[in-house]
Amino acid sequence: MHAFRSHTCAELNKSNVGDTVRLSGWVHRVRDHGGILFIDLRDHYGITQVLCDPDSPVFAEMEKVRSEWCIRIDGNVKARDADLVNDKIPTGEIEVFVRDLEILGASEELPLMVFGDQEYPEETRLKYRFLDLRREVMQENMKLRSDVVASMRKRMWEQDFREYQTPIITASSPEGARDFLVPSRLHPGKFYALPQAPQQFKQLMMVAGFDKYFQIAPCFRDEDPRADRSPTDFYQLDMEMSFVTQQDVFDTIQPVLKGVFEEFGGGRKVDQDWPQISYKDAALWYGTDKPDLRNPIKMQIVSEHFRGSGFAIFAKLLEQDGTEIRAIPAPTGGSRKFCDRMNKFAQEQGLPGMGYIFWRKRGDKVDEQMSPVVAALMGLTDDDLNEQTRLQKQLEELQNTLGALEIAKAIAEKNFDRVRFLTQAYFSEWEAAGPLAKNIGPERTEAIRQQLGVGVGDAAFFLGGKPKAFEAVAGRARTVIGDELGLTDKDRFAFAWIVDFPIFQMDDETGKLDFDHNPFSMPQGGMEALEGDPLAVRGYQYDLACNGYELVSGAIRNHKPEIMFKAFELAGYGEDEVRKRFGGMVNAFQYGAPPHGGCAAGVDRIVMLLADQDNIREVVMFPMNQRAEDLMMNAPSEPQNEQLRELHLRVIPQE
CATH class of the missing domain: 3.30.1360.30 (GAD-like domain)
Incomplete structure (x- = not known):
């Protein structure tokens, strides 16, 4: 028999009755029923009930076992009595009578319980994340995340994409957030950056002729935390394609994401129609560029x-x-x-x-005397001259009735639209x-x-x-x-493409023009558009919103250096500055760059929606807290003096 287990804690069923088995796992909970010990033994796959009574040779040892001890047991599979069957778990028809026990790892007193639904402060949960992750909901969230990533990969391969890896230590990426800088030991005073996204590299791949690229890519941004955003790192389904239009990108990524949400959405409706809404209309209709269309x-x-x-x-x-x-x-x-x-x-x-x-x-209801007058007034037309005269006399007799004089005046002016309007306003059953x-x-x-x-x-x-x-x-x-x-409608995933983002914005105080969104998007209309009003220029840039969250962001890229230089010139950046900051990409575009575009879908946020969680930390294995601290690993930490000397750095204490 295997040293630790013959089966997992989810495998045994009625067909195994009479078998001698070996199981390993954690003590989920212990119940003492009058001298008989019942233990729910848990591993990654499920739970099996094991029991021990004074007839067992290891009963005395089993009495010492506590919650979350890691143990191995040998025993015999028995059928449960019919009235004791638990049909909520796969192993609910059987139990295992313990004949042998080995303590694989004892546990100290727990700072948080794994069994049950107790609420604990987030700081406690993150400090003891290895315990927090033992809880059933967290196990399910992490399995869901793994399954979603696997499904994304499969669906991308089915569309003839190949997965390529891009560097982690690189230069600053033009994504607009703060970089995490990495000091160079070999080049004192110089710094690498962790990539905010594989943006430049995936575009360079298109120039190199790799027609369809994707990657489940780690991205690093020094950002202020939010419930739906990590303050340090996140993963995205990153993709890029050559010789494509904006619609081609939509037609490629849409079935991937729709399939993922249908596969893992737990039966919730997934909208088939994904409207394209301009950025301007989204702001007007919904007050945001990531609307919740539910x-x-x-x-x-x-x-x-x-x-x-x-x-x-x-x-x-x-x-x-x-x-x-x-x-x-x-x-x-x-x-x-x-x-x-x-x-x-x-x-x-x-x-x-x-x-x-x-x-x-x-x-106050319209009285019976006035009701026929109201009905007639509502239907008054230009041909009703005799009726007009009669009604006007009735109205004059009812001068004390609110609105009667105004209506009479409108009748005299033959403004029958206003007659009908005023009648509705003053004499309808509602106000x-x-x-x-x-x-x-x-x-x-x-x-x-x-x-x-x-x-x-x-x-x-x-x-x-x-x-x-x-x-x-x-x-x-x-x-x-x-x-x-x-x-x-909470039982639904509603998607919308937000398109036609403005490329430039004007600072109200300084009057200075600057980029409003991604500066590397191709302007709609190309160079000609840049010769007109900059604030009217729209880019081939797009986001995908779902249930109030931005899931995807992308663009058709500006692959022509002359258009890129002109766009940056309008925002106050000279050609020398552009070449200095983005030299690798600008240089490549001078050697036959194809039209290309792509997007990136946030894996963490997608899993958060599918898991029906409000906080992204619930679907990330080892997240930071709100202050960008890893309480479990004690990061960030103070460097040793020797490390600083090697890097030619000195830390200046904060005042």
Whole structure:
């Protein structure tokens, strides 16, 4: 028999009854049932129940065993009684009576329990990550990650891609984040960099004629941590192709990712239609360039309804250049309680608040005398001259009725659209409520309602100013509204390509032009586009959003040196500077560079979504904490003086 096991802890079943077996694993939990010890023995594959009573020759030793001790047992497989079968685990029909025991590794008192669902501080979990990873949910997350990577590789190979490895110690990469620098011992005063991405190397591979490249690539960026981002390193499915258009890249990566989400999504719906949304429209409709399309809410510009209105705050705001008012429809949100709650949310985000209108059933019903008049007014046409005269007389008799005089005036002017509008506003069974509605009046309120397509029981929220100042808050408000009102379909993966990113932006304070996004994207229109207004130039750059996260980023590359130099010139960088910083790539492009493009998909983030986790550290084997520290390995650590001398470095203490 093997020194440690004849089977794993997930293999034994009823067919093994009577067999003598050897198992090794960890003590998941111990139960003492009146002198009979039951132990759940766990390994990577599953759990087997083993038991021991005073008839066993190792009973006394077994009584000493505690949780998370690593042990080996020999024993006989027995069938469980029918009423004791556990159909939740593969080994639930059997148990093993222990005849021999070996302690492979005893455990000290545990700083965190592996069995159960107790919550522990993240710092504790990361310091004792080797214990944290023993928990079932973490084992499943890491297995999922491995399976996802294997599936990605298989799907890329099936599309005739080959995997090539790129250097880890290299020069700085033009990705826009901070580099991790590596001092050179052989070249004092000079530094390598850990690659932020294999960007330059994969482009150089295209110049070298390797038509289709991919790699599960480690990337290193010194970034501020977020729940969906590591502060040090991450992995991405990196790919590049020659002689392709933007659509070719979409058509290549889309089936790979769709297949992965269908394979590992746990039965959740995966959208088949992946719309292409311009960066401009995404910002307008969703307040972000990584929209969650599971939420059906689309924001709209409603500036014209407030221009010159009785709501002075918005009216005066719109007198300034570059300002606008946007509305966030909130279907089923038509209660003052919900509106007040959202107004408080905006204040918590640093804004004065959010204006709102909600539509509700009118408290005072239209009386029976007026009902036929209302019905007739709503259907009034240019041919109804006799009816017009009769109705006008009725309205004059009802001068005290709210709106009657305004409607009578509109009839006299034969403005029947306004007649129908005012009748709806004053005599319908529902009304617009809230301070905004009172300030701007029923005509503007009704125009807003019709534009947004909302009605009784619904609400709308309003934010104003320069879009960059409130867009992000509007996007977060849209998310909160969708979640709180139950509008967001949580059992679904919804994808969207965000396209047409601007290449340049203008600094409002300095008036200086700089790159807004990837400076190495090919401008749409090439050199000709760069001769016009730089702020109008769009790049062949694209991101893929899913459920509010950016999963993929890529571009068709600017492979022509003259266009690259012109783009950098507009941003204030001379040719000498470009050659100095990106000399390897610029030099290569002078020797017959093909048109090429590609993208990179974040492996960690994809697995996070598939595992239904909110924090990327739940799907990374050994992550850093929020302060970019490895509490288990004590990194970063202070170097020894001898190491510093070899590198010709000196650490200057912080004041």
